[in-house]
Amino acid sequence: MASLVGSRVERKEDKKLLTGRGKYTADVNFVNQTFAYFVRSPHARAQIKKVDITKAMKAPGVVSILTGADIANDKIGGLIAGWRIKSEDGSDMKVPAHPPLANDTVNYVGDHVAVVIAESLDEARNAAEIVKVDYKILKAVVDTKDAMSSDQIYKDIPKNLCFDWLLGDRTKVKEAFEKADKVIKIDLINNRLVPNAMEPRAANADYNPSTEEITLYTTSQNPHLARIIISAFNGVAPENKLRVIAPDVGGGFGSKIYPYAEEVVCSWAAKKIERPVKWVADRTESFLSDCHGRDHVTHAELAVKNDGTFLGFKNETIANLGAYASVFGTVTPTYLFGPCATGVYKMPAAYTNVKAVFTNTAPVDAYRGAGRPEATYTIETLVEKAARELGMDPAEIRMKNFPTQFPYQQTLVHSVDSGDYVAGLNKAMELADYKGFEKRKRESASKGKLRGIGLCSYFEACGIAPSPVVMMLGCGIGLWESAEVRFNPTGNVTVFTGSHSHGQGHDTTFAQIAADQLGVPIENIEISHGDTDKGPFGYGTYGSRSLTVGGTAIVKACDKIIAKGKRVAAKMLEASVDDVEFSNGEFVVAKSNKKKTIGEIAFACYLPGTYGEVKSPLPEGEEPGLKETSFFDPANFSFPAGSHICEVEVDPDTGETKVVKYTAIDDFGTIINPLVVEGQVHGGLAQGIGQALYENCHYDETGQLVTASYMDYTMPRADNFPDFNLGFTCTPATSNPLGTKGCGEAGAIAAPPAVMNAVMNAIGTEISMPATAEKVWKAYNQNKKRNSEAA
Amino acid sequence: MKKISVEVNGKKVTKEIQDHTILSVFIRENLNLTGTHVGCDTSQCGACVVHVDGKSIKSCTALAADVDGSKITTIEGIAKNGNMHPMQEAFKKLHGLQCGFCTPGMVMSAIDLLQNNKKPSDTEIREWLEGNICRCTGYQNIVAAVKEAASKM
Numbered sequence: 001m002a003s004l005v006g007s008r009v010e011r012k013e014d015k016k017l018l019t020g021r022g023k024y025t026a027d028v029n030f031v032n033q034t035f036a037y038f039v040r041s042p043h044a045r046a047q048i049k050k051v052d053i054t055k056a057m058k059a060p061g062v063v064s065i066l067t068g069a070d071i072a073n074d075k076i077g078g079l080i081a082g083w084r085i086k087s088e089d090g091s092d093m094k095v096p097a098h099p100p101l102a103n104d105t106v107n108y109v110g111d112h113v114a115v116v117i118a119e120s121l122d123e124a125r126n127a128a129e130i131v132k133v134d135y136k137i138l139k140a141v142v143d144t145k146d147a148m149s150s151d152q153i154y155k156d157i158p159k160n161l162c163f164d165w166l167l168g169d170r171t172k173v174k175e176a177f178e179k180a181d182k183v184i185k186i187d188l189i190n191n192r193l194v195p196n197a198m199e200p201r202a203a204n205a206d207y208n209p210s211t212e213e214i215t216l217y218t219t220s221q222n223p224h225l226a227r228i229i230i231s232a233f234n235g236v237a238p239e240n241k242l243r244v245i246a247p248d249v250g251g252g253f254g255s256k257i258y259p260y261a262e263e264v265v266c267s268w269a270a271k272k273i274e275r276p277v278k279w280v281a282d283r284t285e286s287f288l289s290d291c292h293g294r295d296h297v298t299h300a301e302l303a304v305k306n307d308g309t310f311l312g313f314k315n316e317t318i319a320n321l322g323a324y325a326s327v328f329g330t331v332t333p334t335y336l337f338g339p340c341a342t343g344v345y346k347m348p349a350a351y352t353n354v355k356a357v358f359t360n361t362a363p364v365d366a367y368r369g370a371g372r373p374e375a376t377y378t379i380e381t382l383v384e385k386a387a388r389e390l391g392m393d394p395a396e397i398r399m400k401n402f403p404t405q406f407p408y409q410q411t412l413v414h415s416v417d418s419g420d421y422v423a424g425l426n427k428a429m430e431l432a433d434y435k436g437f438e439k440r441k442r443e444s445a446s447k448g449k450l451r452g453i454g455l456c457s458y459f460e461a462c463g464i465a466p467s468p469v470v471m472m473l474g475c476g477i478g479l480w481e482s483a484e485v486r487f488n489p490t491g492n493v494t495v496f497t498g499s500h501s502h503g504q505g506h507d508t509t510f511a512q513i514a515a516d517q518l519g520v521p522i523e524n525i526e527i528s529h530g531d532t533d534k535g536p537f538g539y540g541t542y543g544s545r546s547l548t549v550g551g552t553a554i555v556k557a558c559d560k561i562i563a564k565g566k567r568v569a570a571k572m573l574e575a576s577v578d579d580v581e582f583s584n585g586e587f588v589v590a591k592s593n594k595k596k597t598i599g600e601i602a603f604a605c606y607l608p609g610t611y612g613e614v615k616s617p618l619p620e621g622e623e624p625g626l627k628e629t630s631f632f633d634p635a636n637f638s639f640p641a642g643s644h645i646c647e648v649e650v651d652p653d654t655g656e657t658k659v660v661k662y663t664a665i666d667d668f669g670t671i672i673n674p675l676v677v678e679g680q681v682h683g684g685l686a687q688g689i690g691q692a693l694y695e696n697c698h699y700d701e702t703g704q705l706v707t708a709s710y711m712d713y714t715m716p717r718a719d720n721f722p723d724f725n726l727g728f729t730c731t732p733a734t735s736n737p738l739g740t741k742g743c744g745e746a747g748a749i750a751a752p753p754a755v756m757n758a759v760m761n762a763i764g765t766e767i768s769m770p771a772t773a774e775k776v777w778k779a780y781n782q783n784k785k786r787n788s789e790a791a
Numbered sequence: 792m793k794k795i796s797v798e799v800n801g802k803k804v805t806k807e808i809q810d811h812t813i814l815s816v817f818i819r820e821n822l823n824l825t826g827t828h829v830g831c832d833t834s835q836c837g838a839c840v841v842h843v844d845g846k847s848i849k850s851c852t853a854l855a856a857d858v859d860g861s862k863i864t865t866i867e868g869i870a871k872n873g874n875m876h877p878m879q880e881a882f883k884k885l886h887g888l889q890c891g892f893c894t895p896g897m898v899m900s901a902i903d904l905l906q907n908n909k910k911p912s913d914t915e916i917r918e919w920l921e922g923n924i925c926r927c928t929g930y931q932n933i934v935a936a937v938k939e940a941a942s943k944m
Contacts, residue, residue, distance in 0.1 A: 013891075
């Protein structure tokens, strides 16, 4: 049987999705269902003086209205920060309470005040409008940079400072900078983004009074985590009385990793009123209440020698956490950010200092790349600036500082097991026809366009993550992954994974792996995920972890199946276990023609004994059945890396900027399904280019979200992109048997600096993201004016 | 309340609806055809595109009452005798979908493009699909799938 790993297998999940038979949470309905509509704060910061539901309770169709007082009375716990970060001075981070329905204060526009439950959505919405909330409006803190010197939002959190974290060695950096020929400095804003999965968040909770069990359907990347949080922290129901199902989920990009207030409230309310409670966000609710991404203000410096050798690096960042510390909110700007801050380079000394601040904006959490795009944007624009100031080619300065020996102990944390950065950049330059740029620039000029080229070399830490390491760093959970491989008696297979697929194609790629391991046709393998009552506990999908951690768990579970199969085959074939070999789905006794297929072995395992023609002996002491589970905890992170080259054309008359050529060379280690991997890169690039040129989440100075619909927030469209040129290099990861590294986030990490370096190259001056037509036009013309005045 | 009669995916249906029932709500809730998705509230995302009398429209921005007497085709209605439509086949072959949420609208919109323009260029495809937002694919494989379907139809 030919290996399926490496093949462009068409996706098994596509037919249902293409024919309208997918089942998303909003498609789930229960008999006797009610509809929830949330009363949300219209103010960024206010005290709640009184919530008056008297009139609303009398509105047609209203079943129940629940408020923060009810949540408190029922002792429903608050939403949690999953990572505990310590400040440089050793003190613990400071986080505010985050009740699922606000009790005494609201802290961002969209914060949850009450829930109206009615017979229909229209009735719930109408009644919500007449819930009377008496607010005392307070001055909002909005700006990231000024948050520490603004009004204090929470009584116990001075300067609105969650933590002041340091990674690295200030003294070594100081010494390195003293030896520098030149120090390159940069000030950057990493613009706030809204993840914008196309499926708005939704929840539908059903309570069964006879079993006292809640079944929660939800738009989650991580149903097991939702269950443990809603159970252990919110205290809605014991874990064994709470079933969480994440059916088809329409994208996540980080924003659906953890439960939100709405899931907690719907589950709790369903139990309280003993009826199903359904909630589906409209798009503006999603903008207001989904966790946002990025939002850093950074000052960074790079110490260099005149020949371009890097000596030291410092990064001083203020990270906006929003109003509350979300589950991955505190790790995103620290351990997902700091260790990658020095980029792919040899950097003798470095530190990253992050001050994480609270503001009266929606919570900020992981968004595709989570910390690594922010790190990469800083170092890669700084390196490009260094090249300009030293008069070096941007490719040359990168090549000069790449490590070439692996494993490579990276400056701040990671031991990078494998990579070949030189090969990656060389291949990118070749595919992009780097040498031909000047000619293309002249051609663009002849059409009146300014052409620019920009590079980005990146590495990222994925395969999240070795549990002992992350727990030492402050993570409240392990980050291993589970798999259960279950042979059914008739020989087909169901594989349960604790990860979750919401576009990544696990139904196909994981089946490819199991098919290769077990020698079973892929059509006979079903991947099951997303239901806490089916497979074992797992940690879900984010951080490019599913294949590297969850895929490995499948391999390990298959190994156990094969080990048992060998014992059973040995008995049946009257041979020694050591003489039984397994390949292509057959157990063969060495140097003989005696063999059993894995299907025959599975059948024998389920029907041990003799019944007519069926003779299925099991070895003594061997239990019947053929089902194995593995919990895989990786020994290290994995480290995808690559080099991307972007070319843009700017219209100097309008400032309109178009990406005209984009080349991406990535090293994801072993690739299981190139079709799927290319799709992941395309999608990441679109989000990265979106951040660079189009997208911006903007709050005004009173904390009103100005960009709260698709009329106001620029989502990239089909006509914003060219076809991307992709290529791959491969240095397999050594930390997992598949050799995979993860591919989901690379595009979103590499594209922003590649695009922005190209824009700055085209217009000859610095500019912040997003490089909208207006900003580019202004920057170009101001620079032109400055230059002509200087001349 | 108002009674409307429409032909949906070849079947005649008559339903009593509220005057303000939006077409997407009618399709999803009254007809239980949940393949038509709603991704925004401003007619921007296009996940809700269906055909009314052969033309693609955003069903989140039409009143069900306004399409009384029309023929409606949804994503559930384009496969024939168990075989997917060439557009669906092309999306599958070229990985033109990931999470699948925008896909029904994208497919319905793309089919209408080919009704108007049998051999569209890349630029024409990208411009036509400007009203359909996809967050997963970066659009490249969608464009390729539409071209593939054009060659098969």
